Amino acid sequence: MSKSKIIRYQLVFIALLFLIALALVLNVNTGSVSMSPVRIFKIIFMRFEEGSVDSNIIWRIRLPRSLMAAVLGGALSVSGFLLQTFFRNPIAGPFVLGISSGAKMCVAFATIFILGSYGGMSAYPLVFFAFIGSLIVTGFVLMFSQKTKNMSMLLVIGIMIGYICSAVTDFFITFAKDNHIASLTSWSMGSFSGASWPALGIVTVVVLVALFCSVLISKPMDAYQLGEGYAQSMGINIKLFRWMLIILSSLLSATVTAFAGPISFVGIAVPHVSKMLMKTSRSLVIIPASFLCGAAFCIFCDLIARTAFAPTELAIGTVTALFGAPVVISLMIRQRRKKH
Amino acid sequence: MYFEAQKLSVGYSGKVLIRDISFSVERGKILSLIGPNGAGKSTILKTISRHLEKIAGAVTIEKDSIFRLSNKELAKKLSVMLTERIEPELMTCGQVVAMGRYPYTNNFGTLTAQDKALVSEALRMVRAQELADRPFSNISDGQRQRIMLARAICQQPAILILDEPTSYLDIRHKIELLDIMRKLASEKNVAIILSLHEIDLAAKISDHIICVKGDRIENCGAPEEVFTGDFIRSLYDIESGSFNTLLGSVELVAPQGEPDVFVLAGDGKGIPFYRQLQKNKQAFSTGIIFENDVDYQVASALSKSVVSAESFNPVSESKLKEAKALIDKARYFIDAGAKIGAYNKFNRELLEYARERGKTILQSPEKLFT
Numbered sequence: 001m002s003k004s005k006i007i008r009y010q011l012v013f014i015a016l017l018f019l020i021a022l023a024l025v026l027n028v029n030t031g032s033v034s035m036s037p038v039r040i041f042k043i044i045f046m047r048f049e050e051g052s053v054d055s056n057i058i059w060r061i062r063l064p065r066s067l068m069a070a071v072l073g074g075a076l077s078v079s080g081f082l083l084q085t086f087f088r089n090p091i092a093g094p095f096v097l098g099i100s101s102g103a104k105m106c107v108a109f110a111t112i113f114i115l116g117s118y119g120g121m122s123a124y125p126l127v128f129f130a131f132i133g134s135l136i137v138t139g140f141v142l143m144f145s146q147k148t149k150n151m152s153m154l155l156v157i158g159i160m161i162g163y164i165c166s167a168v169t170d171f172f173i174t175f176a177k178d179n180h181i182a183s184l185t186s187w188s189m190g191s192f193s194g195a196s197w198p199a200l201g202i203v204t205v206v207v208l209v210a211l212f213c214s215v216l217i218s219k220p221m222d223a224y225q226l227g228e229g230y231a232q233s234m235g236i237n238i239k240l241f242r243w244m245l246i247i248l249s250s251l252l253s254a255t256v257t258a259f260a261g262p263i264s265f266v267g268i269a270v271p272h273v274s275k276m277l278m279k280t281s282r283s284l285v286i287i288p289a290s291f292l293c294g295a296a297f298c299i300f301c302d303l304i305a306r307t308a309f310a311p312t313e314l315a316i317g318t319v320t321a322l323f324g325a326p327v328v329i330s331l332m333i334r335q336r337r338k339k340h
Numbered sequence: 341m342y343f344e345a346q347k348l349s350v351g352y353s354g355k356v357l358i359r360d361i362s363f364s365v366e367r368g369k370i371l372s373l374i375g376p377n378g379a380g381k382s383t384i385l386k387t388i389s390r391h392l393e394k395i396a397g398a399v400t401i402e403k404d405s406i407f408r409l410s411n412k413e414l415a416k417k418l419s420v421m422l423t424e425r426i427e428p429e430l431m432t433c434g435q436v437v438a439m440g441r442y443p444y445t446n447n448f449g450t451l452t453a454q455d456k457a458l459v460s461e462a463l464r465m466v467r468a469q470e471l472a473d474r475p476f477s478n479i480s481d482g483q484r485q486r487i488m489l490a491r492a493i494c495q496q497p498a499i500l501i502l503d504e505p506t507s508y509l510d511i512r513h514k515i516e517l518l519d520i521m522r523k524l525a526s527e528k529n530v531a532i533i534l535s536l537h538e539i540d541l542a543a544k545i546s547d548h549i550i551c552v553k554g555d556r557i558e559n560c561g562a563p564e565e566v567f568t569g570d571f572i573r574s575l576y577d578i579e580s581g582s583f584n585t586l587l588g589s590v591e592l593v594a595p596q597g598e599p600d601v602f603v604l605a606g607d608g609k610g611i612p613f614y615r616q617l618q619k620n621k622q623a624f625s626t627g628i629i630f631e632n633d634v635d636y637q638v639a640s641a642l643s644k645s646v647v648s649a650e651s652f653n654p655v656s657e658s659k660l661k662e663a664k665a666l667i668d669k670a671r672y673f674i675d676a677g678a679k680i681g682a683y684n685k686f687n688r689e690l691l692e693y694a695r696e697r698g699k700t701i702l703q704s705p706e707k708l709f710t
Contacts, residue, residue: 088427219449223442225428226491229391233422234442234495235415281429284448 009285012277016292020070023299027066030307033057066299068195068203069316072260073298074291075207075252077274078214080267081290082249085221085283086242087151090332093267094253097141097155098162099134100262103254104188105165105172106133111184112176126187127199127258134254137161142246149228189315190261192302203259210252211291217244218283225281263298263317265324270294272331297323342367343499343531348397350380350387356395357383358555365531365548367498370521372542373535375552376576381535382423382503384552388533389420389501401499415443419495421488421502426476433479433487434472437462440494462490466520482513489517493524500524502534506541514538518545540588543567551575582641587634591641592618599625599645601708602663602670602694604687606678610635613676614642616705625666628659628686655686664693672708673699 028040035043035054042048044063049055076094083092094100110129137158144157173181220236232238256263274289275281298316301323305314341364351357358380365371373381386392388399390406399406401417409417419440428436440462441455451459463469466486471479476487485505492500502521506514518541524530536542542549543563551559551566553575559566567585572578580593595618603613603626610626611634617624627647629636639646647663649655663686667673673694680687694701702708 216447219442219445219447222449223439225431226426226436226439227422227424229420229422229424230426230439230491232391232411233389233415233418233420234439235410235412236442237411275430279430281431 005280009278012289013292016289016296019296020292020299023296023303024066024070027069027299027303027306028058028062030303031057031062064197064200065192065195066302068200068259069192069298069302070295071200071203071207072192072256072263073266073270073301074295075203075210076256076263076266076298077270077290077294078211078287079249079252079256081271081274081283081286082214082221082245082252083267084271085224086245086249087155088225088227089151089155090272091268092155093265094249094257095262095264095267096162097158098137098160098165099250099253100257100264101162101165101169102135102137103130103133103257104184104262105169106130106136107187108169108172108176108184111187112172112180130258130261131254133165134250134257137165138246138250138254142243145242145246186315187261188317190263190317190320191305191313192260192298192316193313195259199259203255206255207252210248210255211287213244214248214287215284217241217248218287221245221283222281260316263320265321265328266294266297266301269324269327269331270297273297273327276331341365342402343533344398344400345388346398346400348384348387348399349395350383350392351395352383352392354395356555358552358557359396361397361557363548363550363557363560365499365533367529367531368525369547370525370532370534370545371548371550372546373533373550373552374537374539374542374575375558379552379554381552385420385501385503385533385535389418390414391420412443415495417497418499418501419492419497421485421492421500421505423503423507425484426488428476431476432473433468433476433483434459434463436476436487437472437490437494440491443495458494458496459490462493465493465524466490467516481508482510485509485513485517486520489520493528497530499531499533502532504535504537506536506538514541521545539567539572539583543585543588584637584641587637589637591638594618594642594644595621595623597623598669599623599643599666600670601672601674601705602626602667602699603674603676604678604690605629605635605639605676606633606684606687608634609676609678611638613674613705614638618642620705620709622705622708625670627663627666628655628684628690655684660686660689663690667694667697667699671700673701674705675701675703677703 043055043058080093106129140161141158220241224231270293271290274293301319305316305319344364348361349356349359387394438459468486549566572583582591601624605626625645626639629648630651632651
């Protein structure tokens with residue numbers, strides 16, 4: 001690694017941390033009740049006016065929500081990066097693979113047939129069902145990955161499983177009451193609203209563990225870029241490695257979907273942006289970079305979702321897609337142009 | 341023997357494709373697999389590099405079965421160059437080569453000073469130092485092959501297995517690549533096993549050759565034992581055309597019919613004329629050529645009516661008669677322009693004979709086809 005590269009990495013990391021800090025401040029600062037930054041600083045770091053309305057808004061609503069957006073956004077990006085490595089395909093992502101559709105299917109089943117009306121994100125049973133749904137789809141993808149070695153084919157299988165899940169969801173909806181449909185729709189658009197400290201705690205623990213494990217397999221991830229044959233000839237246990245990749249990425253995306261609903265395009269767009277910023281695909285650099293980049297991206301998107309049409313809140317998926325999709329397109333075109 | 345395969349059966353999902361494969365290679369030697377497309381050369385190579393499960397038999401390195409080694413142990417002894425094209429993202433050629441250090445680096449793949457030195461040594465060996473910082477996605481096929489070879493060298497193997505390393509390469513790059521391999525074998529004492537499509541090159545680079553055809557090894561041995569007579573023709577089922585094992589050259593289908601042209605040849609001067617006539621599907625006769633003349637090699641592949649004379653001996657009267665008879669049958673007589681000296685005066689006689697007989701005498705065959 002040359003010196004200029006290391007300097008580049010450091011600069012980008014510092015810039016990303018700064019962006020996250022800025023985004024957090026902005027996010028906590030903005031809302032229907034406005035407060036001065038100095039006051040917010042005092043409330044957060046000096047426990048100023050504990051128990052007041054303003055303090056509660058910050059501590060109970062804005063701060064956990066912003067932090068949740070940061071952790072989940074980061075998790076989603078890393079999950080996307082892992083899946084892109086696994087499929088060796090730039091469009092692989094939790095959303096494309098049908099993991100979100102699986103979650104939605106189970107959530108639909110639960111809302112319509114078991115839980116009745118659903119009223120907020122803190123509903124842990126929903127988190128549980130979404131998680132199970134994601135894992136079911138992952139299980140199928142894993143099962144088929146034993147049968148085929150062709151990655152594009154496996155990607156198509158994943159997409160097809162997603163369609164099946166959507167079809168089953170639609171089938172459930174046929175028997176649903178209007179209020180169930182409404183709550184399901186609002187769930188499936190994704191949102192960071194209603195984040196709580198205990199939920200944030202759970203998410204942070206799961207995500208950190210998964211992140212740590214991802215860093216541990218960063219060496220084989222780099223070698224895997226040369227294709228399965230070469231990777232194996234360099235001493236990698238391919239089967240074990242592929243299992244690790246898909247389990248870690250599904251764990252991450254299942255966690256996100258469970259707590260915030262399906263959020264599209266972050267998983268695809270952010271890893272690409274990170275690679276462009278760092279000018280490398282080294283996993284050891286890109287995993288943390290994707291995490292920070294995704295965190296910053298999601299806090300900003302959440303800010304836009306909250307404020308653009310206040311007091312009406314947009315779905316987070318609406319914002320991420322609106323900003324994520326053009327980024328993906330422009331990056332792809334730029335990459336192609338460079339190649340030819 | 342350093343690397344050995346004994347009674348090995350290979351194939352896919354339990355179905356045997358080739359059985360009873362036995363061969364061995366010493367360090368510093370090169371073994372080539374040749375044979376028609378789809379014969380299973382790649383299947384053998386994939387099995388002995390453990391990319392594919394064997395069906396029966398044994399493969400050993402220094403008497404140890406490779407199937408009992410751990411992935412990492414094997415990776416330190418054996419490296420490969422595969423046919424699959426790789427598309428690594430944002431990697432420089434240097435980084436691709438450095439991947440060869442994988443079995444030796446720590447858990448985060450950090451390169452030590454020694455690793456870096458080995459990377460640049462490998463790049464120097466394949467003469468690609470200047471590519472080190474270029475993006476891998478931007479280089480040509482020939483350069484890619486060299487980089488992939490450098491990657492394999494960097495793994496410091498005792499055995500190197502290459503699956504058709506010369507495909508997609510132009511002749512210059514083929515020669516360079518094979519030259520590097522010879523160097524690798526002798527300087528680094530590596531045992532090299534490769535599959536090749538170019539049988540002419542196989543004869544020149546290999547110490548040992550294995551011919552794969554059908555469900556077995558058809559023939560094996562040193563190149564001079566394998567490349568004899570019509571063997572290559574039968575190995576590849578060549579029904580038309582021929583392969584000259586001596587020169588390593590390919591000749592296309594000989595023109596059919598009665599020879600209407602006689603070519604007065606010798607000293608290699610006849611070859612361009614033979615080729616021209618072959619392209620126009622014009623049967624020809626030719627003579628009188630000594631059997632050690634290069635013209636003789638091509639003429640006998642392209643014509644049935646070749647009057648040849650035993651080397652280092654005077655030409656007999658009967659050969660002269662034979663040639664005259666062929667001239668009689670032809671309408672045209674081509675003088676290829678071989679020099680006439682003390683020992684081929686018969687050529688002057690033939691030229692005069694053709695003139696007497698009123699044959700159309702040409703210096704080039706073009707007039708025949710316009």
